[in-house]
Amino acid sequence: MKKVITGDHAVAIGAKLSRVEVVPAFPITPQTLIIEHIADFVNDGEMDAKFLTMESEHSVMSAAAAAEAAGARVFTATSSQGLAFMHEMLYATAPLRLPVVMVNANRTLGGPPGIWCEYNDSMGVRDSGWLQVYVEDNQEALDMVIQAYRIAEDKRILLPIMPCLDGFVLTHTVEPVEIPEQQDVDSFLPPYEPDVILDPARPAMIGTFMPAEYIMELRRQTAGAVESAKEVIQEINDDFAKRFGRDYGGLIDAYQMEDAEAALVTMGTVTSTSRQVVDEMRQEGEKVGLIKLRFFRPFPSEELKNALKDTTAVGVLDRSLSFIGGGQAFNEVRSALYGLSIPIINHLAGLGGRDVTEMQIRKMFELTLRAANGEKVKSVNWHNTRGETV
Amino acid sequence: MRIKDLPDENLFVCGHTACPGCGVALSIRNAIRILGKDTSVYVPASCAVVFGSTYPYGAWKVPFFHTAFENTGACLTGMQAAFEKKGKKVISVGFAGDGGTYDIGLQSMSGAAERNDDVLYICVDNEAYMNTGIQRSGGTPFGAWTTTTPVGSKVQGNRTFKKNLGEIVAAHDIPYYATLSIGHPLDFIKKVEKAKDIKGFRFLHMFTPCVPGWKIDPAKTIEVTKRAVESGMWTLYEVENGEKRITHKPGKMKSVKDYLMMQGRFRHMSPEDLKKLQGWVCKKWNLHYKEKGAPEICEIELPEEHHAVTEEHREMHGP
Numbered sequence: 001m002k003k004v005i006t007g008d009h010a011v012a013i014g015a016k017l018s019r020v021e022v023v024p025a026f027p028i029t030p031q032t033l034i035i036e037h038i039a040d041f042v043n044d045g046e047m048d049a050k051f052l053t054m055e056s057e058h059s060v061m062s063a064a065a066a067a068e069a070a071g072a073r074v075f076t077a078t079s080s081q082g083l084a085f086m087h088e089m090l091y092a093t094a095p096l097r098l099p100v101v102m103v104n105a106n107r108t109l110g111g112p113p114g115i116w117c118e119y120n121d122s123m124g125v126r127d128s129g130w131l132q133v134y135v136e137d138n139q140e141a142l143d144m145v146i147q148a149y150r151i152a153e154d155k156r157i158l159l160p161i162m163p164c165l166d167g168f169v170l171t172h173t174v175e176p177v178e179i180p181e182q183q184d185v186d187s188f189l190p191p192y193e194p195d196v197i198l199d200p201a202r203p204a205m206i207g208t209f210m211p212a213e214y215i216m217e218l219r220r221q222t223a224g225a226v227e228s229a230k231e232v233i234q235e236i237n238d239d240f241a242k243r244f245g246r247d248y249g250g251l252i253d254a255y256q257m258e259d260a261e262a263a264l265v266t267m268g269t270v271t272s273t274s275r276q277v278v279d280e281m282r283q284e285g286e287k288v289g290l291i292k293l294r295f296f297r298p299f300p301s302e303e304l305k306n307a308l309k310d311t312t313a314v315g316v317l318d319r320s321l322s323f324i325g326g327g328q329a330f331n332e333v334r335s336a337l338y339g340l341s342i343p344i345i346n347h348l349a350g351l352g353g354r355d356v357t358e359m360q361i362r363k364m365f366e367l368t369l370r371a372a373n374g375e376k377v378k379s380v381n382w383h384n385t386r387g388e389t390v
Numbered sequence: 391m392r393i394k395d396l397p398d399e400n401l402f403v404c405g406h407t408a409c410p411g412c413g414v415a416l417s418i419r420n421a422i423r424i425l426g427k428d429t430s431v432y433v434p435a436s437c438a439v440v441f442g443s444t445y446p447y448g449a450w451k452v453p454f455f456h457t458a459f460e461n462t463g464a465c466l467t468g469m470q471a472a473f474e475k476k477g478k479k480v481i482s483v484g485f486a487g488d489g490g491t492y493d494i495g496l497q498s499m500s501g502a503a504e505r506n507d508d509v510l511y512i513c514v515d516n517e518a519y520m521n522t523g524i525q526r527s528g529g530t531p532f533g534a535w536t537t538t539t540p541v542g543s544k545v546q547g548n549r550t551f552k553k554n555l556g557e558i559v560a561a562h563d564i565p566y567y568a569t570l571s572i573g574h575p576l577d578f579i580k581k582v583e584k585a586k587d588i589k590g591f592r593f594l595h596m597f598t599p600c601v602p603g604w605k606i607d608p609a610k611t612i613e614v615t616k617r618a619v620e621s622g623m624w625t626l627y628e629v630e631n632g633e634k635r636i637t638h639k640p641g642k643m644k645s646v647k648d649y650l651m652m653q654g655r656f657r658h659m660s661p662e663d664l665k666k667l668q669g670w671v672c673k674k675w676n677l678h679y680k681e682k683g684a685p686e687i688c689e690i691e692l693p694e695e696h697h698a699v700t701e702e703h704r705e706m707h708g709p
């Protein structure tokens with residue numbers, strides 16, 4: 001069945017279809033519609049979950065961790081300041097291997113305050129051990145909530161995961177979305193059956209104090225789980241594609257890359273705009289291509305290297321800034337491509353929710369093409385920013 | 391349940407690394423014996439995490455969970471929601487310190503209390519941040535030395551009075567709030583048993599001396615709690631569905647000095663400060679124990695000698 005719904009509504013339906021058992025919730029724009037829809041589902045008897053109205057995001061993630069440790073499938077959602085407020089608890093859930101699924105509606109973080117899309121909220125927690133996937137449209141938002149449970153709860157992984165969707169661009173914008181049938185989701189996603197939980201019949205201690213003699217092995221195990229996730233994500237992507245007919249490509253998705261000279265790496269909704277620009281520039285004879293960077297954790301270093309090794313220049317579009325020059329995606333992509341002797345340049349755009357238009361993306365491709373032709377261009381380029389000339 | 395009826399099996403077992411005479415360890419061990427094995431425990435950052443659960447050792451024979459400092463209320467809520475969803479009958483119980491309850495954990499505790507979640511919150515109150523090495527909390531009494539309220543030449547000890555947590559908790563209209571003392575075991579057992587059976591948010595407030603933090607003789611843990619109650623520094627009462635009841639009324643009020651002078655943390659107090667604290671205790675005593683129409687009680691025994699702050703004191707209370 002197709003429904004014309006917002007991204008937040010799609011996410012809420014994804015959680016319902018995943019037969020989530022406990023939902024600790026706290027409002028924050030632009031995520032609030034998600035928990036409102038879930039509250040409606042629960043109070044209308046459509047969803048059999050414990051809906052907990054917590055008093056802060058820190059308590060949301062605390063309750064989520066505890067419920068997950070006690071064996072329940074947990075869902076929640078947050079954004080920006082809320083994600084920052086639960087920062088401490090993100091670092092508890094991942095090493096304790098509690099596969100919570102939490103959607104983050106990307107929103108600018110900190111001062112001066114704003115509510116529109118920027119990635120500086122979720123990028124700040126990229127080293128917490130949580131897996132992160134950035135979606136492009138409302139359909140992918142719904143589908144990734146369902147896939148997220150399969151990935152997170154896989155016994156080879158057991159890590160929390162954060163599907164991220166662009167604030168307002170998706171959260172509050174309606175699109176036609178195909179709603180999967182419950183029985184199809186049930187056959188794709190089995191019930192959560194963890195081995196170690198808080199259970200008086202088989203008492204376990206979770207979260208014990210960990211001396212230096214043991215902690216490094218635990219860190220290594222977490223790192224190993226993040227690494228193993230690459231294979232599992234691909235496997236689950238393919239299984240989902242087979243069952244539901246929608247293939248998102250796994251860790252990355254390549255578009256017009258076969259003979260591309262200049263490639264742009266994008267995340268989230270700007271990918272749709274960029275695809276449009278690729279089509280237009282291809283018609284004009286420019287050999288441009290596009291890589292949609294879906295998963296930021298695990299980071300697809302090998303996949304990117306393989307996909308980009310035959311290009312002559314790479315541009316990376318960032319919607320957030322790391323203060324070592326350029327954005328996080330740029331720095332990590334450049335690190336992944338270490339050893340390839342091709343210029344890699346950074347395009348900063350859309351910070352704080354500023355629109356990223358086709359015209360800007362065309363400029364990004366043009367700059368990347370200039371770099372491809374051997375011209376010296378700046379490594380970090382601010383687009384559509386006062387005081388800058390790009 | 392009488393003392394001799396307490397189950398022999400300990401669910402918080404020996405081998406833990408708490409100090410001899412630790413009031414927290416005593417309280418936990420006895421509370422969990424009464425609560426029984428169908429219990430799941432959350433402990434926030436505190437000595438109890440270190441002495442009861444340092445990997446690869448564990449003193450708990452019931453499920454144990456720990457993540458952070460300020461979230462006991464929220465973790466109990468989440469844990470209990472999962473048990474309820476799974477149809478399991480388990481008591482979710484938290485053991486949080488005074489710092490984890492009066493201060494950093496107040497919001498999370500208040501959330502769970504206000505929602506009346508079906509959990510048992512136990513505050514083990516040793517009146518300072520002991521795990522980090524004796525720093526002042528909202529539960530620290532007036533005059534007490536801590537490392538953040540040192541005995542200096544200008545300012546001596548904690549200048550504020552212990553926060554009235556009981557009133558704050560009870561104001562949430564919860565089914566049950568009670569204060570307990572390990573020096574009053576019959577009262578202790580009754581209250582834990584009662585809290586075990588009540589549905590909704592229950593709060594047990596346990597007075598738990600800390601040997602190094604209070605600078606007391608490890609053999610005197612029980613005695614010091616008894617003197618706290620006899621002097622009015624700690625009162626034993628319960629608030630059940632809004633009805634307050636004194637569960638143990640001491641005899642004639644004893645001077646607060648008897649209680650204070652057993653402990654190194656108070657030994658520096660000046661006569662003025664002692665008077666001030668005695669005044670506070672008298673007010674509290676009257677609030678709890680005075681019958682309607684009876685005269686107010688205030689007994690002040692001034693110290694026999696003036697305790698000037700000397701180098702010797704400073705050395706004794708040093709870091």
